[in-house]
Amino acid sequence: MPPKAADKRRQGQGASSGGKAGKAGKAKKRDEETSETGEDGLTARAVVRSPDQLRLTEAELKAEITRTLTADNPHIPRDIVRFSFIERAYKLVDDMDQTTIHFTLNGYLIHKDSDEGRRQSIRSSTEAEQAPVEEKEAPVEASAEATEEAETKDEEPTEEAEAAEEEEREQAAEAAEEAKAAEAEEPPLPKQPEKKLANQFNFIERGSATYQYPLREKGLQTDPAPIENFSDNVNQWCIYDAYMEELERIEKAKEKEKAKPVVVKKEETHSGRKLSYVEPPHSDSLSKVAKAAKIAERMVNLNTFDDIAQDFKYFEDASDEFRGQEGTLLPLWKFQSEKTKKLAVTAISWNPKYNDLFAVGYGSYDFMKQGHGMLLVYTLKNPSFPEYSFSSESGIMCLDFHSEHSHLLAVGFYDGNVAIYNLKKASSQPSYKSSAKSGKHTEPVWQVKWQKDDMDNNCNFFSVSSDGRIVSWTLVKNELVHMDVIKLSADGTTMQGPEGLQLQMLGSGTSFDFHKKIDYLFLVGTEEGKIYKCSKSYSNQFLDVFEAHHMAVDSVSWNPFHLKVFISCSSDWTVKIWDHTIKTPMFVYDLSTAVGDVAWSPYSSTVFAAVTIDGQAHVFDLNINKVEPLCTQLVVTRKKNKTTHIQFNPVHPIIVVGDERGLITCLKLSPNLRKMPRLLLRPLWTVQCSWVSEHGWGVCNTTSASLQDTWARKADVSTGSSKHPAWTSTVPSPFQERTDTSNPQELPGQGGAVVGYSWALSVCGAGRDFSAVTV
């Protein structure tokens, strides 16, 4: 059946239309071949039908059935569902990509107007040559891109498979050609832009630096080390001499230390071998200067106080002649020290050996205000500063120089202690001091006095105190040993104490004095106003009692020339002169204020001086005026300053007065005050004299002229005993002469002694006729 064969052909075609594009042509041919073979096989052209083949009518067979070819991929699933997070539901994915990629080619051509293209064009703009190349590039790139796009598009199937196929082929060929052409052109070009390519990530490098501090310059220079110059010259002999000297010095030092025999070698003084270090001796410069400084100090002082020194030596108040009997006191030096300004002068004592040296004790009389004490030793040669100074815890109340050992000072303290200071030793402490267990007084010690050495040649001194004991202290083997000599028992004051004890009240001694000649005899003044005459040998009984004063007896003193006479002064404003054999005083002087101290003059037995607390000094001469003082002078000018003590210098015509402010004033006695009774003995005179004087006569021929008229008189005195039987042989001449061996112009205290004549006769009298033995 030919229609059946035709159907086959058509079916064949239809089948081939459903098939792929490229096989369509071939399918045709196979159909024809099969149909032909079919025909060839069955020469009858019999249509073989399968049993299950469709039986169609001819009309139906002729109907044209259009079949289209689409590019739809039949294998794509059309029912893919994806979950959409936006809508939170599963959604059917509609458009499925129908594209099947057969060929891809990645190009590296970029559009010239894109960012990168522009960048590159900018980079290459500097090279003008490359400009046209770029332009070529551009169309090439454009065409390349176009072809790429075309490829992608063209790969999609068109209406007709064949046409599409061919077109695709052609276009692909064209594209390939163009691409090749483009590629051909490109290879030479990309070389240049490759140089300019930035790195992949388009980094920009940027640097930064931290802030740098500006530098500053600073300079410093230390002080250069101090420098000195030094120069010397050295030679062989110089060295040799130095060594010799050194060796000698070592030798001497060795000899001093030990008495070793020094090994003496050939030359004089080679010492033993010693490679030890030897230093040149450097002396203590201060000690060398000390002596020189002292002398210089004295010289300076002398220059400063030159006029005073001249006055001291030479000035005699000429107006004394016109003043009648009265005299004056010429103020000389004033001694004071910083440390003693608050202390009162409590004791003054002249050194027996050195006439210009005197010791002053400082303390306080005020019971409430007791402080420390000072002991200063001054010399007239240096009024500014004491020679020696000692300080003590307790106030010093009294002091005394030893008559032979003039370096020993006995001192009594307010606390009852006594001490001995040794001026030769350079210590600030006393050499010996009493203590509570060695029998010190329980009350202030008011007076101390040295005695003669006892039988063992030990120094000893006495002390009197308010506790009523008079104690003798002996320096035995470097220790002070005490011995109670007497206890001042007040009369009629024995009391009945508890348990039937008999208590005895003791009076308090305030002053005492030993007789110059009669060793055992001494007087004690007490606070009650009594004066006891005592003996060292009788310890519990007094020889005599004088009802002397109404108040405490401040000072009692034997007349240095008259054996029987003593003087006493008291705060009851009176000064009384006694004969110790007579109970009542011979003279009484009322000085209208309390009397601090009284002292006999060493040159005349009739002259004495007293100081009262109003600062006045009174000088009496009984020879001239028995009633009134020859001189009453204000010594201390400051108010509220009481003068406390007075002392005559044994040699010079001066007195020192101490006061409450620690000031010592030195005054010179005017000639009227120094009158010594003239002593002329002629055989014709018979003299009745009730007193005898103590000292023995001596033959004195004064050869040197007197310095002052009123002082020394030429006298030829012969022994009294032979010429004046009225005089006993014991009548002495109180003549102590010191010859002036040196130039009278010399200043006091330097070298030779100053002329001093002290003489007095027994002229003091009271209550009886007395006739002065005048010569």
Place this chain on the structure above:
Amino acid sequence: MEETEEEKKDEADYKRLHSFPLIRHSDMPEEMRIETMELCVTACEKHATNNESAAKMIKETMDKKFGSSWHVVIGEGFGFEITHEVKNLLYMFFGGSLAVCVWKCS
């Protein structure tokens, strides 16, 4: 003649043997002085014939110990005028015939 020569030799020997360091002038502190003196003695004994090397030894040791710029003069007869830092001068005799002067000045 011979005897006197011998005596002189003996004297010289004796002096050299029995002479000790004698400080003529110094313003150094005590310890420094002793140290320096001993150093000088050591150096002079070691370089008894050569003053220069002795001086060199002293100077270098002093520089190390006490700071820079020391000067040393050793000799038997010379005169000098120097400027020195205060407390840094030592002038001594040694060995009977040698004089050593050590000072610091920079």
